[in-house]
Amino acid sequence: MSAVLVVNSGSSSFKYQLIELEGEKTLASGLVERIGEETGATKHRNALTGDETSNDSEPIADHAAGFAAMLKAFEQHGPSFDEHPLLAVGHRVVHGGSEFDRATIVDDAVEEAIERLSALAPLHNPANLEGIRAAKEAFPDVAQVAVFDTAFHQTLTPAAYTYAIDDELAKKHQVRRYGFHGTSHKYVSQAAADFLDTPLAELKMIVLHIGNGASATAIEGGRSIETSMGLTPLEGLVMGTRSGDVDPAVVFHLHREAGLSFDEIETMLNKRSGLLGLTGNGDMRDVQDAASRGDQVAEAALAVYRHRMRHYVGAYAAQLGGLDAIVFTAGVGENNALLRRRTLLGLEFLGVTIDDDRNELASREARYISKEGAPVSVLVVPTDEELEIARQAAELV
Numbered sequence: 001m002s003a004v005l006v007v008n009s010g011s012s013s014f015k016y017q018l019i020e021l022e023g024e025k026t027l028a029s030g031l032v033e034r035i036g037e038e039t040g041a042t043k044h045r046n047a048l049t050g051d052e053t054s055n056d057s058e059p060i061a062d063h064a065a066g067f068a069a070m071l072k073a074f075e076q077h078g079p080s081f082d083e084h085p086l087l088a089v090g091h092r093v094v095h096g097g098s099e100f101d102r103a104t105i106v107d108d109a110v111e112e113a114i115e116r117l118s119a120l121a122p123l124h125n126p127a128n129l130e131g132i133r134a135a136k137e138a139f140p141d142v143a144q145v146a147v148f149d150t151a152f153h154q155t156l157t158p159a160a161y162t163y164a165i166d167d168e169l170a171k172k173h174q175v176r177r178y179g180f181h182g183t184s185h186k187y188v189s190q191a192a193a194d195f196l197d198t199p200l201a202e203l204k205m206i207v208l209h210i211g212n213g214a215s216a217t218a219i220e221g222g223r224s225i226e227t228s229m230g231l232t233p234l235e236g237l238v239m240g241t242r243s244g245d246v247d248p249a250v251v252f253h254l255h256r257e258a259g260l261s262f263d264e265i266e267t268m269l270n271k272r273s274g275l276l277g278l279t280g281n282g283d284m285r286d287v288q289d290a291a292s293r294g295d296q297v298a299e300a301a302l303a304v305y306r307h308r309m310r311h312y313v314g315a316y317a318a319q320l321g322g323l324d325a326i327v328f329t330a331g332v333g334e335n336n337a338l339l340r341r342r343t344l345l346g347l348e349f350l351g352v353t354i355d356d357d358r359n360e361l362a363s364r365e366a367r368y369i370s371k372e373g374a375p376v377s378v379l380v381v382p383t384d385e386e387l388e389i390a391r392q393a394a395e396l397v
C-alpha cells in the first residue's frame, strides 16, 4: 500500500514520518538532531514492529548526511520502501513568500524560489532545500512536494499584512507580514471544527500554536485573517529562544550603545531571547518546574509570556468581531494546563472560561477545557503537521 514520507526540517534537526495513506497510519517515525555538531543523534521507530533504535555517537555534518542516516535506519530496521512504495515525499518548507498559497510539486523553478526566499528565513529554508535535494537523489522517481508554513496565511488582507513603512522600499524587498505554522493552524482549525461538529465556515476562532516556536492566528470561516508572526518567525509571542515583538529601535540602540553588530543582534533575538534570555533555560518544562518551586526569575518570565499571549487573544477577538473558540495546540499548548488557565484568567467578559477539572485532565485527544455551556469553547487540540503534510502531498499527486 502506498505511503508518503514526510520530512519536517528544522535549522539543526529534522523529524520524519512514513504515513500510509489508507487509514492514515504512521508506519515509522524518527528524529535526526544536532546536525553540524560534534556528535549527532538519531532515533528511529518502526511502528509496525515497535522496534526502536537510536545512535548518539556519529557526527552528522549536514541535512544531506542526516537524510542518509534516516535511509540507513529504514534499511536496517524497516519498514521497507518496497513493501510501502512512496507516492510522494512531503517537505515542510517554512517560507513560501507571496508566491505559494498552496502545496506545490517541486520542480526547478520551485527549488529556485525556495532558495531565493532563504534571505527571509535563513534558519529554515536552506535546511528545507537540503532535505529536498537529498530526497530527490534518493528517490528520483518519486514526486517531491513542498508544503509551506506561509501558505495558509496568504488570505491575510493588505490591511493585516502591510507594515507602515516606505511603500516602494517594502515592495522592492518583499517586506510584509507572511505568518508561519500555517500547516498546523490549518490542521488544528479543521480538527476543532470537527470536534465541535460545526462547519468551519461558521466559526470565529483563535488558534494558539505554542511550541518552542509560537504563534497565534485569528481564523474566520477557515481563513487566516491575522497572525502573530511576520516577515520572519521572530515576531509576535514570546518563544523558547525568540523574543517575539520588540520595538525595532531596540536593534539600533543595542548596535550603537552596546556595540553589537547586526548579525550578533539577530542571533541574540532568535537564539538567546524568549524564555532562554529571561531565565537561562528555553525549555518550558524546566521553566515551569522552577516557577512551581518558587523561583522568582522563572515566575517573572512566565508572566511576560502569558501577558503577550493575552494581548493577542484580546486583539484577535476584536479583529474577529466575536469569538466562538480558542484552541491551544503544540508542545506547550497541549501540555501546560497551568499556563492555559493563567493566560485566560479574568476573560469572562469575553465569554472565556476555564473548567479546572477539564483543563487538568491529561489526554492526547481533542477536548473542551471551558465550562459546560460557556459562550466560547476553549479547546485543546493536538496538532499533527506531518499528517497534514502527507494529506496535502497525496492530494496533489
Ligand SMILES: Nc1ncnc2c1ncn2[C@@H]1O[C@H](COP(=O)(O)OP(=O)(O)O)[C@@H](O)[C@H]1O
Binding pocket: 210, 211, 212, 213, 240, 282, 283, 284, 285, 286, 288, 330, 331, 332, 335, 336
Ligand atoms: N508536558 C509538558 N509540559 C510543559 N511543556 C511541555 C511539555 N511537553 C513539551 N513541552 C514543551 O513544548 C515545547 C516544544 O514544543 P514543540 O511543539 O515540540 O516545539 P517545536 O516543534 O517548535 O520544536 C518545549 O518548550 C517543551 O518544554
Ligand SMILES: CC(=O)OP(=O)(O)O
Binding pocket: 010, 094, 149, 180, 181, 211, 212, 213, 214, 233
Ligand atoms: C516557523 C517556526 O517558527 O517553526 P518552529 O516552531 O518549528 O521553529
Ligand SMILES: [Mg+2]
Binding pocket: 211, 212, 213
Ligand atoms: Mg514546531
